[in-house]
Structure formats: structure tokens, C-alpha cells
Amino acid sequence: MPENSFLPSITLRSMTGAARDLDSALQLSRAAGWAYRLEDWRVARAVGQGILAEADGQVIASAICWPYGESLATCGSIIVAPAMQGRGLGRALMARLLELTGDRAVLLNATAEGMGLYQSFGFEAVGTVHQHTAQTSARHTEGAADPQVRSARADDLQVVLQMDRRAFGADRNQMIEEIVLIGAVAVIERAGRPQAYAICRPFGLGQVIGPVVAAGIEDAKALIRHFLRVNAGQILRIDIPGDSGLGPWLTGQGLPEVGGVTTMIRGQRPATSGPDRIFALASQSFG
Ligand SMILES: CC(C)(COP(=O)(O)OP(=O)(O)OC[C@H]1O[C@@H](n2cnc3c(N)ncnc32)[C@H](O)[C@@H]1OP(=O)(O)O)[C@@H](O)C(=O)NCCC(=O)NCCS
Structure with missing residues (x-):
């Protein structure tokens, strides 16, 4: 070639x-x-x-x-x-x-080393992703568990996939179905239906929380708090979009920012629909 x-x-x-x-x-x-x-x-x-x-x-x-x-x-x-x-x-x-x-439109999260290469293929910077990582402390187990967060059941999967599709703008079913097999899924249910979801799975040095998909930041925080509690004492990582509004709060939870990458796109990203938003990525690779 x-x-x-x-x-x-x-x-x-x-x-x-x-x-x-x-x-x-x-x-x-x-x-x-x-x-x-x-x-x-x-x-x-x-x-x-x-x-x-x-x-x-x-x-x-x-x-x-x-x-x-x-x-x-x-x-x-x-x-x-x-x-x-x-x-x-x-x-x-x-x-x-x-x-x-x-x-297809192509999305990636570029390190500083990769950016020039991707620009030369027509990728444009459209945002940032911030990695927050720490060995978490036992303090996350203090206080009562949040009653509005529960573990997902098998029959929640279709609703979770629909929510993800609306928030991401494309069908990530195969990837989500794979990471569900190795991770834990939590949902917030209201009116008899999951309204927000998060997955936490082993990855890298410890566990990664993501995706986190919710209509509002308080639901996103409740889901993250749930996994901080369940995994207290472990190394936890979360990758958040720059516009998620979660950065200072995560730092306050003992998860400081340790690095970042630039989100780049080539082509037109498909539109999202409905109120659900991505508050944390599945990973920098998966989006
Ligand atoms: C980014 C990476 C994959 C580039 O691979 P590479 O084989 O060195 O790149 P190429 O030789 O094909 O060069 C491609 C372009 O990138 C530029 N480039 C390569 N390395 C660079 C660096 N360290 N800093 C800035 N620009 C760089 C070159 O100028 C080149 O442009 P040109 O063809 O117009 O001269 C490689 O540096 C790498 O593996 N880095 C570590 C892992 C990483 O960060 N991967 C990117 C994840 S998004």
C-alpha cells in the first residue's frame, strides 16, 4: 500500500x-x-x-x-x-x-502526541475529556446507601441500551452488552422505569466508572457515589467530558484530575435525542 x-x-x-x-x-x-x-x-x-x-x-x-x-x-x-x-x-x-x-463520522480522543496526525486527516477538536483517578478511601462507605439507586436487573437492559443510544447518538449495543458481562450496572428508577444508568467494571489499574448517562447532574452524582461506596478503598477511574460539570465535585470526592485528552471528530456527529446526556465515557476509546 x-x-x-x-x-x-x-x-x-x-x-x-x-x-x-x-x-x-x-x-x-x-x-x-x-x-x-x-x-x-x-x-x-x-x-x-x-x-x-x-x-x-x-x-x-x-x-x-x-x-x-x-x-x-x-x-x-x-x-x-x-x-x-x-x-x-x-x-x-x-x-x-x-x-x-x-x-461514518469518526470520533476519537487524542493525546497531545496524536493531535497533529489526526488534524492532517481532517479531524477537528470539539471538546476535552478529563481523567480523574485515585485510590479511594473508606469514607465513601459512611452514611446510608442512596435508596433511589439500585442494581440493574436483566430486564433493565433494553431500557439502558435505548437511553445510551439517545445520549450517544449511535447504537453502542454490542459494546455495552460486552462490558455488562464484566461489570456492575446501577440504575435510578422513577415512575417504574430506569431514568439514568452507570456501569463500573475492572479496567487498567482498578475499576472504571462509565458510561454514566443521566438527564441531570444530580442523578449522575448519585450513580457515581453508589460506585464509590461499593468500591471504597480501590483504585477508581472516571473519564468525564469537559462540559459535564463534574470535575470540581469529583475532586472534592477524592478523585482528582490526573490527565486529559482532546476529543476530535471527522465528519458530522449524529444528533442525540431527548434529555439524556453522557456524564462519563465508557472509556477514552469507546467514547
Ligand atoms: C501518535 C503516534 C501513534 C504517531 O505515530 P508515528 O508513527 O510516530 O506517526 P507518523 O510517523 O505516521 O507521523 C504522523 C504525523 O504525526 C506527527 N508526529 C509524530 N509524532 C509526533 C510527536 N511526538 N509530536 C508531535 N507530532 C508528531 C508527525 O509530524 C507526522 O506528520 P507528517 O507526516 O506531516 O510529518 C505515536 O507517536 C505513538 O504511538 N504515541 C504514543 C501513544 C499515543 O499517544 N497514541 C495516540 C493515541 S490517540
Whole structure:
């Protein structure tokens, strides 16, 4: 392919779920200083389409896209081994990802290192995402549990998926159904129907809270408080959009901001509908 013709010994191929591919991807994320576990790579690949670059039988770069229906996809896990950076490999991976996403609008959360690359493919900055992470304290177990928050039941899933679709603007059912298998789902029910939901699952160094979808910030806080309580003493992470309004409150809860990325889009993001909003991402990759 023309993008990497000046790197003749490098081939791009699909990433499979085989242990060898997942292990290689894990080595890449470790070298980039990312706290992914093998299980995080397994889930990310299982619900998306991954690409690996190989040279002399060694995996030297990765990238994954997650198509959500026909109108939107996200991209992430774009990593080039440090010794191979600056030779056009990131550009070749991105070109291949955009072949896979086709006519869809593409959303991604860019590190400072990646921004120039994405801009050159027509991505524009549209927002920010702030990572809040900490080892939480036992104080979150003090006081009574919030009676309006309960664990989701199997028969809540369809309502949760509908809520997510309205808030995100695209169908993330396959991804949500996968993370529900490894995480806990909480809902706020009013008038006999879930009105807000959140998922908390193992990820990276501990647990991640997200997505959090609600019509109002107080419901979002109640769901987050629930998982702070259930997981008190563990390392917790939450990635919030810059306009969520949750940043100072999370810091007050003992979860300070530890880093951020820039949300970029290429194309027109499908419209959201109804009052529900995304207060926390499923992950920086999944959106
Ligand atoms: C971002 C990354 C994937 C780019 O891969 P790469 O193979 O080095 O990129 P390329 O050689 O294809 O360069 C692509 C463009 O990005 C720019 N670029 C590459 N590395 C850069 C850096 N560290 N800082 C700023 N710009 C950079 C180059 O100028 C290049 O533009 P050009 O083709 O017009 O000269 C790579 O630096 C990386 O793996 N970083 C660590 C993980 C990471 O942050 N991934 C992005 C997640 S969103």
C-alpha cells in the first residue's frame, strides 16, 4: 500500500483474539506507559476491528476502530512502538482505520502526541475529556446507601441500551452488552422505569466508572457515589467530558484530575435525542 511503501518490510494485518496478538498489544501499551491489562485488550478487540503492524514477525504498532451502526465509529489504541515512531506508521494505520470506518463520522480522543496526525486527516477538536483517578478511601462507605439507586436487573437492559443510544447518538449495543458481562450496572428508577444508568467494571489499574448517562447532574452524582461506596478503598477511574460539570465535585470526592485528552471528530456527529446526556465515557476509546 502507498502509505508504507517506504517501509517495505512492514505489513499491516487484522488483529485477532489469539493470545499472541493480545500479548503483543499489551507490550505496546506498556511501552507507551498505558495501564491496559490483557483483558482490556481482549474486550477492546472483541467489540471492534483491530489492525497490527508487523516487521520481521514482531508486532510494532496497533490501532482499533469501533463502528457503532452505520453513521458513527470511534478509533483508539493507536500505538507505535517508541523505536518505530516518526516513520509514517501512525499515518499508515490511520489510513487503514479510515478505510474500515468508511462513510461514518469518526470520533476519537487524542493525546497531545496524536493531535497533529489526526488534524492532517481532517479531524477537528470539539471538546476535552478529563481523567480523574485515585485510590479511594473508606469514607465513601459512611452514611446510608442512596435508596433511589439500585442494581440493574436483566430486564433493565433494553431500557439502558435505548437511553445510551439517545445520549450517544449511535447504537453502542454490542459494546455495552460486552462490558455488562464484566461489570456492575446501577440504575435510578422513577415512575417504574430506569431514568439514568452507570456501569463500573475492572479496567487498567482498578475499576472504571462509565458510561454514566443521566438527564441531570444530580442523578449522575448519585450513580457515581453508589460506585464509590461499593468500591471504597480501590483504585477508581472516571473519564468525564469537559462540559459535564463534574470535575470540581469529583475532586472534592477524592478523585482528582490526573490527565486529559482532546476529543476530535471527522465528519458530522449524529444528533442525540431527548434529555439524556453522557456524564462519563465508557472509556477514552469507546467514547
Ligand atoms: C501518535 C503516534 C501513534 C504517531 O505515530 P508515528 O508513527 O510516530 O506517526 P507518523 O510517523 O505516521 O507521523 C504522523 C504525523 O504525526 C506527527 N508526529 C509524530 N509524532 C509526533 C510527536 N511526538 N509530536 C508531535 N507530532 C508528531 C508527525 O509530524 C507526522 O506528520 P507528517 O507526516 O506531516 O510529518 C505515536 O507517536 C505513538 O504511538 N504515541 C504514543 C501513544 C499515543 O499517544 N497514541 C495516540 C493515541 S490517540
